[in-house]
Amino acid sequence: MNWDLYLTFIMAALALTLMPGPDNIFVLTESLSRGFYRGMSLSAGLASGVLVHTLLAATGIAILLREWPQLAFGIRLAGTLYLVYLAYGAWRDDAQPLPVEAQHPKGRSMPFWTSFGKGFLMNVLNPKVTLFFLALLPQFVDEEAAWSEFQQMTLMGGSFMVQAFILFTGIAKLAAYLHPYLASPKFWNYTRWLQVFVLLFITLGLWLF
Secondary structure, eight states, X not given: OOHHHHHHHHHHHHHHXXXXXXXXXXXXXXXXXXOHXXXXXXXXXXXXXXXXXXXXXXXXXXXXXXHOTTHHHHHHHHHHHHHHHHHHHHHHOOOOOOOOOOSSOOSOOOOHHHHHHHHHHHHHTOHHHHHHHHHHGGGGOOTTSSSOHXXXXXXXXXXXXXXXHHHHHHHHHHHHHHTTTTTOHHHHHHHHHHHHHHHHHHHHHHHHO
16 A cells, blocks of 8 residues: 555545535534534434445446556546536535524434434435546555555545544534634635635646646
């Protein structure tokens, strides 16, 4: 295993997880309206869904890469086009402040496993996440390493899951403190440009690192 390449993957994973997107914004809105426990259980479900995408990428792509090395170039090109498409979509989006509700709503909260399952299915049933992992993980595989492609992708997928859960849970915990800023269109305009920058940076990294 090339640990320098692994650390590069971890940095990319952290940047991707912190980038404003459907998952972390969902955790944020649910935590604001229904409390930290709801946000934490959703975070666990969303992060666990990564394992499914990792296994799809590791079992299929590892075999194809071994048989057809030229496929790596095609995957890299497809990943580049997809990332550029996401950056363009982020640039076109308008700032949309969150509909902040009461932070301490009345009523019984959703059970942990019900909320966990909701987050898990939200992640697993999103085909864009599958395509993203198919494009991302092979870029960090070291073909000369003692570890197999499957082992390397599994380690990266597991690491992505752990850091995603930690960061999503942190978002849920900090949601109450961010409350005064989340209703501002200016705040969401800044995050939109941050999303464009991160996506383009990762796109560049596919060819330079």
